Amino acid sequence: MSEQQDASFAGREAAARSSAGKQRPKVGIVLVSHSKEVADSVARLAVGLAAGRDSAPVEGAGGGPDGGLGTSAELISAAAHKVDTGAGVAILVDLGSAVLTVKVLLAEGDELPENAQLVDAPLVEGAIAAVVASAGGADLAEVAAAAEEAYHFRKV
């Protein structure tokens, strides 16, 4: 079962890569965690594991307004604008206030770049899948699907 899903993921990725023009802007990815260290480290991990390709724009948005554990609307908004190349922005989050804050920012309408999307995916595995897909030239829907698929990679 997992092999089959791996194969379909690889296929999607290859298709995304071959259909992508070289000049096509890449989907930006924002990683929101309650911890700055987690957000930034997961960003580095995902870019590192996608090595060998041109990377995708990835930013961590971790920690609260006071720099401690929590969620900062300002950091999320700034990170989303930073990675926005016009191809859309996929936002992955850990839990609780990270989920709620992104939902509220999306509902506001003008806080995030147009074509920003909250992706329902596990943060670490989803980030790796999203960065690999985006680096390979996938569009926003494909990046989101790759990240969401990470929920189904069973480990046992």
Next chain:
Amino acid sequence: MTDLTDELDAGTVFRWLTAAAASVEREADLLTELDSAIGDADHGSNLQRGFAAVVTALGKESPSAPGAVLILAGRQLVSSVGGASGPLYGTLLRRTGKALGDADRVTGSQLAEAMRIGVDAVAQLGGAALGDKTMLDALYPGVEALAAGGPHPYGAARTAADEGALATVPMRARKGRASYLGERSIGHKDPGATSSALLFTALAGAVADE
């Protein structure tokens, strides 16, 4: 005595939110203590930071319509709280403010209707319902009592919200961090419902001041 046909203006809402900030400041330790039992012990300090930002922003901008005051305050809460209570209270105030529109004066009935829309938006955002041991367990009874009117609608709303918060003690949490505790969440008063009750106390105080 106030009733629901009495009109409120931006000044009333300003006093309401200022009183809420003072009350959050006063009760911050209690809120954090309640949150340390079933959450992550930051509810008091988070709301304190959020409402301090609200008071600062209102001091600078002072909008002239009740709806605009609430929208500005909600925005401050979303950006400065840092925990789940920021987006939740921010949504409550913003959606209530949006529902009031740009009228300079609104009646208590209009406020009650707008708050009902705000509370529904909170329920939708958090995916929670009455009885889940959340802030909704104080907000819904408070709004219903306010909408029902009567000789002392704001006092009745305060009482209903207080009772709603107290009623969370025997509940088992089904949302948020507290839900991870399962059965162990029973026997503790919900910090979110407690802070929501403070909001109705502040409203009753602000209206009676007129």
